[in-house]
Amino acid sequence: QVQLVENGGGLVQPGGSLRLSCAASGSIFSINDMGWHRQAQGNERELVAAITTSGNTNYADPVKGRFTISRDNAKNTVYLQMNSLKPEDTAVYYCNANLVTHGGLRRSNYWGQGTQVTVSS
Numbered sequence: 061q062v063q064l065v066e067n068g069g070g071l072v073q074p075g076g077s078l079r080l081s082c083a084a085s086g087s088i089f090s091i092n093d094m095g096w097h098r099q100a101q102g103n104e105r106e107l108v109a110a111i112t113t114s115g116n117t118n119y120a121d122p123v124k125g126r127f128t129i130s131r132d133n134a135k136n137t138v139y140l141q142m143n144s145l146k147p148e149d150t151a152v153y154y155c156n157a158n159l160v161t162h163g164g165l166r167r168s169n170y171w172g173q174g175t176q177v178t179v180s181s
Contacts, residue, residue, distance in 0.1 A: 069175030
């Protein structure tokens with residue numbers, strides 16, 4: 061029983077900022093990489109940012125310099141700080157975590173339910 065609960069989505073004007081959070085809970089043995097993907101209506105889901113357990117990060121080109129991913133391992137939480145938002149950033153943002161459950165046999169990706177981010181004037 062694993063849940064990834066997302067918060068922080070909403071409507072923001074171009075140039076504004078939002079901070080997303082995603083907390084993993086449940087029968088978790090260990091968490092490896094965590095990250096964020098997004099899916100705009102009519103488009104494929106794409107990687108936004110990812111972060112390893114040790115804090116190494118990588119970003120999709122469209123968000124480099126504007127978004128920052130971070131994590132709090134003690135809280136099993138990953139964050140996405142989004143600055144200088146553009147209309148092109150409008151999408152449903154999904155948290156994901158690569159983890160092993162208690163008693164699990166394999167690592168697998170778990171996903172949040174998604175949170176809508178709309179950038180519009």
